[in-house]
């Protein structure tokens with residue numbers, strides 16, 4: 214009986230030391246994907262002249278409450294909020310756009326460029342029920358453009374940046390879902406029409422949608438509940454209720470997308486889950502995958518809402534875990550550029566003692582090495598050199614350490630020569646060529 218209790222408490226202790234629910238370690242074997250994705254995002258961003266920005270992982274809770282909307286799922290249910298010792302209400306950032314808007318106002322960034330193009334990448338946090346493609350800690354890479362005007366070409370540029378970043382990872386069959394949700398002038402009347410339509414069908418709605426009907430009726434259009442999905446088929450759509458300005462803006466965005474020959478679908482039910490959007494909204498999907506790889510849209514009112522001068526803006530963010538899921542499921546391989554490495558073998562205490570200095574000498578000469586300094590037997594070290602397919606082994610024994618020389622062994626041909634340490638780097642470089 215006692216034994217069992219010990220076992221259980223051991224198990225509980227082990228569990229307590231695991232990652233929090235919905236959060237993951239990124240293990241060495243997955244770093245190849247992360248490195249490749251981050252490189253891809255950086256290349257695309259730099260090509261299209263987006264400047265890197267990094268904002269804190271913690272922000273004041275109020276920033277997101279005001280930006281994303283009090284009645285959005287993210288603010289209502291998904292924020293990790295806590296009080297600091299100084300009694301500030303802080304939050305682990307659930308997304309990047311609000312922070313960018315805050316930084317834009319706080320540092321007066323409008324003088325840097327017009328439009329100002331920014332990009333970022335890093336962890337975000339949402340208290341979600343973890344499932345495939347949905348985590349509590351996840352990573353986004355985002356592109357944002359802030360400007361004095363709302364030129365529709367900016368919408369196309371942001372969509373293009375997101376699309377190219379994903380496409381460059383060899384992910385095939387991407388589709389852009391796109392819609393417009395109008396502006397301050399045309400949306401209120403549409404919202405009213407939508408409410409009227411749903412009011413008479415309220416009893417068929419799910420509990421969440423019944424609540425949203427008064428607070429956020431546009432969200433009824435993207436509810437996944439079967440009954441709500443059936444109802445939306447006949448619901449009025451924003452496209453038929455746009456003002457003239459929004460109509461021509463959206464038309465122009467679509468023309469740019471068509472000119473670029475990017476595959477897109479007009480999705481009248483796409484509304485997005487964050488309140489700061491107006492006009493263009495979009496999401497990018499890969500064939501066969503249910504969750505969006507990226508999402509974004511225009512947010513012309515956010516900067517003013519947060520206390521800045523009126524500025525137009527548009528942006529999008531890519532979910533990096535979802536990219537990795539698609540990459541793995543599609544068996545996409547990123548060949549690793551392998552550099553020839555030499556294997557350092559030490560024999561005896563004096564050689565072992567001098568090995569670290571020897572490695573520094575090689576590092577100063579840009580020669581990559583592998584070693585197993587913890588293994589002392591020659592056989593074990595040769596086996597490791599063989600395993601890593603090193604073309605050369607450097608054999609550093611007692612005699613060599615004493616005479617300041619080293620044996621350079623060609624592991625392919627089995628030949629070897631002893632060279633003075635002073636000449637070691639030159640000889641290795643010649644042989645590696």
Ligand code: HAM
Pocket residue numbers: 307308309310339341346347348349350351352353355356357505506507508509510511527528529530531532533534535
């Ligand atoms: P979002 O649609 O909430 O938009 O997130 C963008 C992307 O982040 C999603 O398409 C998805 O790939 C990924 N993502 C979101 N939530 C999770 C999660 N819980 N687990 C894993 N991946 C997730 C935004 O965040 C906006 N800030 C995008 C934007 C930028 N709009 C304008 N500028």
